[in-house]
Amino acid sequence: MDVMLSEVFWIGLIAAAIRLATPILLASLGEILAERAGILNIGIEGMLLIGAFGGFLASHGTGSPWIGVLGGMIAGMALALLFAYLTITLAADQIVCGIMANLLAFGVTGFGHRVIFGMTTVIPSAPPLADWHIPGLAAIPVLGPILFQQNPLVYLGLVLVVACWFMLFRTSWGLKLRAVGEHPLAADSVGVSVRQVRYAAVLACGGLAGIGGAFLSLSQLSMFVEEMSAGRGFIALAVVIFARWHPVGALGASILFGAAEALQFRLQAQAADIPFQFLAILPYVLTVIALVSIVGRSVQPAALTRPYHKEGH
């Protein structure tokens, strides 16, 4: 257990926590936008999964991991568009549609992967997204390996935290979006199109989750595995509540979950006497604990899950 006390161990753990937080962070930023606009998107797990598949496919097909990221984003947005049509235009139940979006993504990715690559033992791979060592900064002791030798999508996630915060709280777009989620009738009466804002928010959510999915399949191992989202989209739902629908809070909460995942991987490698199952459940147990500890002190957008019907339309 000496190894746990070494500096290398801790630097590695924190760097891994930030890396593993990224897909959860991207998904939870998207979910914040959707929920702030009044749409509860349970389908985010499916959007993450289909993003992972779309990203892998695009990178495999074109040889460019960046086109892969784009492919993941588009795949996530495509599923989000279907979800938006059902929940916004047709005003169908958001929870039911979310569950169905997840099932659809599970079916489409499983089917697509088996049809395209066959059921072989050779695992297909795609060009991965290489880490960026930021010149100069990467060489700083301790901070360098933690912050400046990461995957480009990690940096993107950090930039998007600021961008989401600015958009939500410092622009008129953000004001409209929050108004639509709190009091759609009032927003409508001053000329804001509730429908347009909600479509935009859900599509952005799908796009961000799709990029998060692409991170799963294109960073490090660079392969697609069925069900590889492994509940990270659902964890993102809890992150949003824990973060009280705030992007900066989402960053902190995502890193917490990233740390739980990083810790369980490391303990699996080093503490062989603990059954791996006890470690594997860590992120999920943490989610329940986080959720229980925050309730009552976290107030959701007033119009969340409520469809809006424009009168006389």
Add this chain to the structure above:
Amino acid sequence: MTDVPATMVTPSRVSQISRVVGQLAVAVVAALACGAVLILVAGANPVVGYVALFNGAFGSLNSIVEVLVKATPLLLAGLGIAIAFKSGYWNIGAEGQIFMGALAAVWVGLNAHGWPAYVAMPAIIGAGFLGGAVWGLIPGILRARIGASEIITTIMFNYIAFFVVNYFVTGPLVEADQFLPQTDPIAKSAELPRILRPTRLHAGIFIAMAATVALYWVMIRSTFGFRARVVGANEAAARYAGISVGWTWLVVSGVAGGLAGLAGMVEVAGVHQLLLEDISGGMGFTAIVVALLGWLHPVGVVIAAILFAALDVGADSMQRVIGVPVTLVYIIQALVVLFVLARSALEHDMFRRIWRRFRPE
């Protein structure tokens, strides 16, 4: 839920039922048509595929029995989800509850050697129910007493249950040979009897039928069912009317968990006679679709469970004949529900437009 549900607008019960059945038929055909396109994309013949699917499900006595064997746990878990959803309690945790019901059942079954069947069988059935009920109750308590979203907690409990079972079948309860991740066979006296040898039809089907009748009575005829439906339709109104919303959720979370636990139990005691690593294989999620497609009504759930079991069983032979992966079935299943949703929402919208046109100014 401020709008009048579309189902309340229709005047007669018969026309309502025929409308629902009609919708379902259209949705199934549309979903199968989408599936056919995917089969073509995969480079196979959809007609051959669907013939194989139908024959695989209904082509022989054995295949019909297999459909019923598959439908039994789907029906049990689907009934639980139906009563939960109807009460506005979003239990997504059937998968984990199936695992825990199966684990509790196998624990009793492994210890039942030497017990007479009239002790062992009720014990294993009760253990299955309890295992699922406890696993379902914890999120129920967190929802009712603290207000923690059951959507998230039940999903997390699915993952936790999977790893708990995985731990037991590879660790403390691993078979004597220690070769496969599964337990030893349970005691003979604890097995649910086979009722149509040599097929796999087992007495679990009677449990599912009894549960259907019981749930029908509870949901449609009893005061509790009425209250639960009020809670689901309008929580604020239910509170105003003095109905204890928290208590309702506690009860339905336990009952839904228990029914899913029974589904896990029949897989152990009726089908495999032991606990496998992946005993559920996603049944808890299929059961959600079954419940939704059955309009959260016990009779509808029966029909949907048989339909989806047939799709599942048929998909295996479709994969054998035309080489298209079974995962196609998940797409078809999701599309069926989405088409039903879209259609009913569209009709709902049409009703509102027609109503607006004719309403007195």
